[in-house]
Each structure stands twice: as structure tokens, then as C-alpha cells.
Amino acid sequence: MITHPAFSPEPWDIRERGLDLSVLAQSESVFALSNGNIGLRGNLDEGEPHGLPGTYLNSVFEFRPLPYAEAGYGFPESGQSVIDVTNGKLIRLLVEDEPFDVRYGELGAHERVLSLRDGVLRRTADWVSPSGHCMQISSARLVSFTQRATAAIAYEVRPVDAPLHIVLQSELVANEQLPATSADPRAAAALESPLQPEQHIAHDARARLVHCTRASGRRIGAAMDHTVHCPANVRTEIECSPDTARFTLTTRLARGESLRVVKFLAYGWSSMRSIPAISAQVEAALTLARESGWEGLLAEQRQYLDDYWARADVDLDGDPEVQQAVRFALFQVLQASARAERRPIPAKGLTGPGYDGHVFWDTESFVLPTLTYTTPHAAADALRWRHLTLPAARQRARQLTLDGATFAWRTINGEESSGYWPAGTAALHINADVADAVIRLVQATGDEAFERTAALPLLVETARLWASQGFHHVDGSFRIDGVTGPDEYSALANNNVYTNMMAQRNLRGAAEAAERHPDEAAGLGVTGDEIAAWARAADAMFVPYDDKLGVHPQAEQFTDLAVWDFAQTRPDQYPLMLHFPYLQLYRKQVVKQADLVMALFKRGDAFTADEKARDFAYYEPLTVRDSSLSACIQAVLAAEVGHLDLAYDYLGEAARMDLDDLEHNTRDGLHIASLAGAWLTLVAGFGGMRDSGGSLTFAPRLPAPLTRLTFSVLWHGQRLCVNINKTNATYSLEGDASVELAHHGRTFQLTAGEPVTNPIPPAAPGPRPSQPPGREPVRHRPGRA
Numbered sequence: 001m002i003t004h005p006a007f008s009p010e011p012w013d014i015r016e017r018g019l020d021l022s023v024l025a026q027s028e029s030v031f032a033l034s035n036g037n038i039g040l041r042g043n044l045d046e047g048e049p050h051g052l053p054g055t056y057l058n059s060v061f062e063f064r065p066l067p068y069a070e071a072g073y074g075f076p077e078s079g080q081s082v083i084d085v086t087n088g089k090l091i092r093l094l095v096e097d098e099p100f101d102v103r104y105g106e107l108g109a110h111e112r113v114l115s116l117r118d119g120v121l122r123r124t125a126d127w128v129s130p131s132g133h134c135m136q137i138s139s140a141r142l143v144s145f146t147q148r149a150t151a152a153i154a155y156e157v158r159p160v161d162a163p164l165h166i167v168l169q170s171e172l173v174a175n176e177q178l179p180a181t182s183a184d185p186r187a188a189a190a191l192e193s194p195l196q197p198e199q200h201i202a203h204d205a206r207a208r209l210v211h212c213t214r215a216s217g218r219r220i221g222a223a224m225d226h227t228v229h230c231p232a233n234v235r236t237e238i239e240c241s242p243d244t245a246r247f248t249l250t251t252r253l254a255r256g257e258s259l260r261v262v263k264f265l266a267y268g269w270s271s272m273r274s275i276p277a278i279s280a281q282v283e284a285a286l287t288l289a290r291e292s293g294w295e296g297l298l299a300e301q302r303q304y305l306d307d308y309w310a311r312a313d314v315d316l317d318g319d320p321e322v323q324q325a326v327r328f329a330l331f332q333v334l335q336a337s338a339r340a341e342r343r344p345i346p347a348k349g350l351t352g353p354g355y356d357g358h359v360f361w362d363t364e365s366f367v368l369p370t371l372t373y374t375t376p377h378a379a380a381d382a383l384r385w386r387h388l389t390l391p392a393a394r395q396r397a398r399q400l401t402l403d404g405a406t407f408a409w410r411t412i413n414g415e416e417s418s419g420y421w422p423a424g425t426a427a428l429h430i431n432a433d434v435a436d437a438v439i440r441l442v443q444a445t446g447d448e449a450f451e452r453t454a455a456l457p458l459l460v461e462t463a464r465l466w467a468s469q470g471f472h473h474v475d476g477s478f479r480i481d482g483v484t485g486p487d488e489y490s491a492l493a494n495n496n497v498y499t500n501m502m503a504q505r506n507l508r509g510a511a512e513a514a515e516r517h518p519d520e521a522a523g524l525g526v527t528g529d530e531i532a533a534w535a536r537a538a539d540a541m542f543v544p545y546d547d548k549l550g551v552h553p554q555a556e557q558f559t560d561l562a563v564w565d566f567a568q569t570r571p572d573q574y575p576l577m578l579h580f581p582y583l584q585l586y587r588k589q590v591v592k593q594a595d596l597v598m599a600l601f602k603r604g605d606a607f608t609a610d611e612k613a614r615d616f617a618y619y620e621p622l623t624v625r626d627s628s629l630s631a632c633i634q635a636v637l638a639a640e641v642g643h644l645d646l647a648y649d650y651l652g653e654a655a656r657m658d659l660d661d662l663e664h665n666t667r668d669g670l671h672i673a674s675l676a677g678a679w680l681t682l683v684a685g686f687g688g689m690r691d692s693g694g695s696l697t698f699a700p701r702l703p704a705p706l707t708r709l710t711f712s713v714l715w716h717g718q719r720l721c722v723n724i725n726k727t728n729a730t731y732s733l734e735g736d737a738s739v740e741l742a743h744h745g746r747t748f749q750l751t752a753g754e755p756v757t758n759p760i761p762p763a764a765p766g767p768r769p770s771q772p773p774g775r776e777p778v779r780h781r782p783g784r785a
């Protein structure tokens, strides 16, 4: 846990004062910079000490064996792991004959600030070397949103009280040594020396290394160039070997003089391009970056983020920590996706090697709802990536003897990489999650070209999957047996409510899209009979209900199981999956993460208010939140059923997941879905926004500590702004159209330029439900330390 007062609550900055090496790995994730294409962990410029060095390129991975003690039919044969590519962040400093290393000498003031407004990580350090030389060091680092292949570092060093000899070494290092990985299955598999050298070239202030991965055949180019500003004479040298390029600057600085170096970095990769082509690609990117210069890159970055915040910012009064956390969350969601461009958005973004760099349902179910309303082009790109993986998904479906397509539970290249099938292959709901994200995006943007080219095939192939996995029971109902829902502490259950209801939406969405685009649908082989079969299955979808208890079982018979012995479970035995066998977990009522409650949110249109309240109250005491994906969904439902204070506590957890390292694994990378969930908590929770019926509805209500909440969503390219206070909500629309909305169940027309204010009715919740002992959310109050 980051317990030191590391990140003071400032509205637009994440500021760390001092340097606590015991939480270095966490802070490297928090200070990671990315544009969705390149990811640089927030490692210190001088490389050491480090928690976990990391430089990632979206979709650059290596295959690794997936050994099974007892293999079975259809088990994936090889896994995929994101790899640490050539490190271009390194700038080492030698003062007289002493390397700058914060573990030696004396570190005075040390500060790192991530500016959410301009997307730059800045660092300042006052250091006295072991031989007593005082230095001031500063650096600023960015990964460009506007030039997707580019990163840059401005580094400056200044002797404080005496003239000094300075040597700066700016490096590219491939196959850097990584610390051993932990036994936690959520961490990554370390791959030693994954990069095979192919070319190394250096001249003037410029160098380039080209490598190739052994089995996955990714060719990677990394290049650097420099500009130098110094009043004194500077001697420079450049050298390179297969795995290292080094630009060395030597000078003697008078007291107060400074040496400033701007390092431009360019990365490129391909599984098809030749060495000359990759080399040309990175050289071109480098030339462009140099042409822009540091100031130019900075200005472009600021402009890009100004545009982003103008449409995506969430502004609130009453809780500075949540204010900071939600902006941090929105910034990280953007970093994970902005320039991914038809490549996946992994669960950790490009901030660390956790979960081997895999993408899961997290993307479609948590990240894309946020992106759909703030950065729709990035949501479309992520879904186009899914579309590109359709051939692998079709092949996987055939292997599983299913029709249509089955998307991988966890993957980088589209092929299944999950070695644990009860919580992998069996989690078929991921296919309906993809469909749900597709339907939402089309609804929110009205993008017909996207619908015809990507949405329709995705909907059709996933609908085919459900039609073949489910069956009509003798009683006429359509059932889906033997699947795993979102709760991974239950597996292979029949008729998981979440799965069935999402499949129902998928089947209906496919039928409607096919009817809207008959020619394209015919091109996919869709017939009238097939559409009719989808509609029949959707209409007959079985949703189990426990009449005795008056609640929905998460899956058939779930409510008949014995309840987990929470009283005998010690706090240090969470997360349960690290301390108990699945043999025990699967046969008990214990819920890892929102599952039925997730259905209450995503298919809120299919439940009455009374059912929601009863179901929520039933599942709260069973849900242990051993996944970071749970708090935000519980928050949204808590707010809907009127438990605003509980929702507020969950908000604190979802939003500060990484700033406070609540899951104790922020070192491996940020929890991008939980961060996106912070937005969901505010917008869908306290804003009460729902989008299931083809239009937007709101039911805003604020918890006691928040006195104002303002957010915007993009609807068909127009910015709709919602401003909520304790007594009413004001809706306004930019542009020139009008839109029909609902406020607490009453529809109204909103016209651009004519804001509408509606009163907020009071909530009438029942008693606050309890959680398993020791698993209550931390009571969140503004100003808590």
C-alpha cells in the first residue's frame, strides 16, 4: 500500500514529494506514460534503482509454452507474453567520477509530477555525490499523443556550488535484465533476452537498433537522436553494439551553468516489414520529432489534451481526492487507448507486464463504455481490432464445435492464451460483451460505416455462437448450460443470468443489424430463417429465479449452495484464490466480483426496481471483491437502489485503486478497467446514466459529501453536459440538434442552446446491506489520509 503522503490531492497533477524506494515499483506504474502504441514505465532516468523496468509496444509479444500436467482437447498450446522492448528512457549521469544514483550520496529535494493537463512527467532532484558535489537535475518526459511513434525527454543538469566534470550517457538498451517474477499468477512470465539483434547503427547524435523476437516474428526498430544546449564545450561520442547504443557527452560546467539535452525516441514494429523498411519507419518518425522539437511536441501534447478535457472532464465539488483520482483515471484510459489504432487495449494498458499484457473482457465491459462517450474513435478502433481477430475466433469456435466465433478470454494476437479453461474458454460471456460494446457504440455515434463493416460481422458471428451453444429445452425456453459468468469463484454453471441476458441482447442486436443491412448480412450468409431463430432464442431466453428467496440466483441452483464460511476466513486469506482451492470455492456461495449485480447494471432494462433492490441486498454479503472490476459495478447499483453512502465508499475504492495500491499489485501495472470504472461510478452511478433502450436516460443523485458533479458525454458527435447539485440537474446540449432524454423516468426534449433543469427526487433506500466481514469498502471521506 502506498501509505506515505505520496500523492497530494491536487486537481490536475499527481505529485510525489520525496522518493520512497519501497514503493518505487508502484510509482513506476502510476507515472507510466503511454499513447496506446508505446508505453514507458515511470522508471528513473538513470535506470537504477528500479522496481520493474519496462518499455512496451502494443502487440509486441513472444509466444511461451503453456505446459499442462494433463493436457486435454482444445487446450491452447502456446501462451503469449508482452515483452520488455528496447529501453530508450536511459540517461545516466556521471559527476566527476561518481554515477548519479539516489541510493548513494545524499538526495535532497526530490519531486516527480505527472501533469494531467499537458501529459508530461517532470522530475527534479537535488543531489550531493558521496564526494560532496552538489547537483541539480531535472527531466521532463512525454510519449506523444500526436506522433504515435515518438517519445521525448528533456534532461538538464547543473552544478550548484563548484565547477564540475560531467559525463552524460544516453542509451538504448535491448534485453535489459529484469527482476525475477513473483508467484502471483496475475504477474507476468519473464522471458529472458527475448530480442534477437538484427542491426545496429550509430552516427553523430543518432543511433538505431533493430531486433526481432524469436517465435512471434515481431521486428522492432528503436532509434534515438539528440539536441544539445550547453554554454561550455561539449565533446560527444556515439557507439553501438547489437544490444546497446550509447551517446556520450562530456563537459566541464562552471557553477550555475547547465547542460541540457533533448532526447528524441522513435519506435516501430511489424511482423511483415523488412529491416530497411522498419529502419526507414523509425528514422522518419525521428526526423519528424526533431523537426517539431521539444517545444513543438509539448505544444501538440497540450493541444491534444485540451481537446480531450474539453469533452471528457468530470468536475466535482466536495472531494479533492476523488476529483484527482477521476482525472487520473480518465488520463490513464486515454493513455491506454488513444493511439492503439486497431490494436488491443490490455487490462494494464501499457503500464506494466501484469496479466502478461493480455486483453480480457475488461476492454469491452469497462473501458469501452467510457471511451464510447468520451473518445468514440478509440472505442471504434478497439472494436475494429476485435473484428481483425475474427478469423482466429472463428477457428476457435470450430475447434470448440461451435458455430460463429468465440473470442479469446485472454490474448494479445487474438488466439486463446488462457491455460485455465473453467475461467477462460468457459467464460463465453466475453462474446456478448463484445456485442454489447458494438451495439452501444453504434447507438451513441450513429456511425453507419462502422456498423456495416465491423459491427454487423461481430454481431452476426457472436449470435451464431449463442445459437449453437444454447438449446431449446422441452419446455420451450432457450438455455445456455455449462458456462462461467463474471464471478470466477463459480464455474461451469447452467444459465448464468448475466450470460443469458447478455446473449439475449446479442441475439436481438444481430437480428436488428442484419435487418437494417440486408445486403451485407446476406454477404455473411445470414438468412431470414437464421434471423428468426435468433429472435426466437432471445424471446425464449431462460432466466432462473428463486421463488423461495425472492431473488435471482446468479446461475441455476446457486442459491441452494452452502454459504462460504466468512466468519472463519481471516483477513489475510484474501484474495481467496491465493489461499483456497477452487474445489472449495466453486461449491459455495461466495462471489469474487459483481456477476448478477453486473446483470442488474448492464441489463437494467430487464429488471424491476424492486428486483434490483432485493438482488443487490442478497449479493452484497456474498461478494468479496477479489477483483478490481467489482467495486465500480457495486457502486453503480448501490447508487441506483439509493445507498448513496455505500456507492460513495465504493467510488473511493474504484477511483483510488492505483493511487493507493489497494489490490497490492499496482507494481505490475495499472487496473485500467477499474479506472474506467471510476468514470462509470460517477456517470452511471451518481449521474444514473443508462443507455440500454437506444436513448440516454438519467437518474442523478449525489452522495452527502459531493455538492456538485458535472460531466459531459458525446451523443452523435454532440456534447451533452449534465450539471448536478443536491436539488436539481441541468442538461445542456451543444451543436444544433435536439435529443430526447429521460430524467428519473420522465422523458423530455433537450434542444441545443436551451438548457433544461429538473428537480431531483429524494432516495428511499432500505437498510444498508452488509458485506462479508472484513470486506467492507474503506469508508471514504474527503480529506481522509
Ligand code: BGC
Residues within 6 Å of the ligand: 347, 355, 360, 361, 362, 486, 488, 592, 593, 626, 627, 628, 629, 673
Ligand atoms: C477477473 C477477470 C478480469 C481479469 C483481468 C480477473 O481477476 O476475475 O474478470 O478479466 O482479472 O482484469
